[in-house]
Amino acid sequence: MRDLTLILNDWLLAGAGQIGQVLIRRAPSGWELRHLADADRDDLHLQADPVAARHIATLDDAGVFRPLKTAPNLIRGWRLVLRDAGAVRLALDYLYPAMTGVWLSFLNGALVEASLRETLGRQTGMYRVTQRISDSDARTTIDRFCAGCLKQRLWEIDGPNHTPPQLLPPSIPLLCHEACNLLVAEIRKVVKAQTIQ
């Protein structure tokens, strides 16, 4: 059995200091997480429960829901001090869902990317119409929509992204191995708008 907590502990000990907008540092009693932009602040709201990360990740500064956790709008002003790698893993799965596991799969050669056409090709129901998007409209939509996400795309419209992801070890990268439902929904909007025109 794989043990991501144990592996994450190794990553932390090796100095995994950053994931997305989160800074990870050694604390006297474990590990400390805070927003990168709050690196030097000493007036942060301290919490010790990893579940607090869920509520940190829920809304942006304006109180608007963040369905995409890798959007670059994580709120500031908080500090999580967590006792061990297990608690860090749980907190990171709220702040950047699945990203530590996806990174491990990538390192193990077990992360299979899906092209946009593959993702759209299996859609049914209200999203089946997305299969009608042209390559040029898909390109425009990806460039516009994915600009609001910190993940690095491993896929392209018709195959893998041949530009390798930028990896800055020992930091943990945010990797996107296939189009999310938010992008698929955005593509549906584009196709629907063209149908109406």
Added chain:
Amino acid sequence: MLHKPNSALVIVGHGSTVNPDSSAPTFDHAEEIIRRGTFGEVHCCFWKEEPSFRQVFHMIDRDDIYVVPNFISEGYFTRTVVPRELELDGAVTIKGHRTIKYCEPVGNNERMTELLLRRVAEVAPGVDPARTSLFIVGHGTDLNENSAVAAKREVDRIAGMGRFAEVCNAYMEESPLISKWDELSTQPNVVVVPFFISDGLHSYEDIPVLLGIAGESLGAASANAKEVFRRNPYSLRGRNLFYASAIGTERMIADVILDQVAVFDAQRAGTAVV
């Protein structure tokens, strides 16, 4: 008592791009199950949020995996979308060294009846059931026909107990319409429970407007959205109306999720489920 330290549990939800209360109960139930230590690991995944259906297996360490859909009924999502996105072959899928066990949705569990009764007791404490009309409200469109079936099944079960003067089905978009609650019921007390897996636009806004207890939109994402559940009873059309939040927000859903795993094991073992 269920104890599966060598297994992982995945709770599957729909989620929303606009309303954090859509996924909140699923996260709450997962946290409750983590707190109990029943499973070696517990994860959530969502259609419209993260972690997504396509990401969740990367989060899991263990090879024995139970998947429980936190949906109110069988339907398009549990039969088509979830199996497709999780690449499931059926009730049991073998993928390499992993065994994935696909359980029935939460709403199919017999304990939903118990939860509905509990929710009624919470929302209308001390109110005499013999002088109460209970409405269980489903969505009620062709797309969600199975949720209507599930709501009807609960009405039949509760009516069969003979405790309430009336137990009625009502829907938002098909007959019998919840907007006609005063014509459909005869008792001085009326309790309305939305048969949904989470709170959102329907329970915060649509049903209150149809009931006549809210005149204008508060908005599902509004900080005041939950206020509508805190003003009971409403004196309206000569009745005392009690309005509950969605049944899926009930804390005991965590027990129902675990029960769906136990039901799965019992069915696969060929033993009768009591």
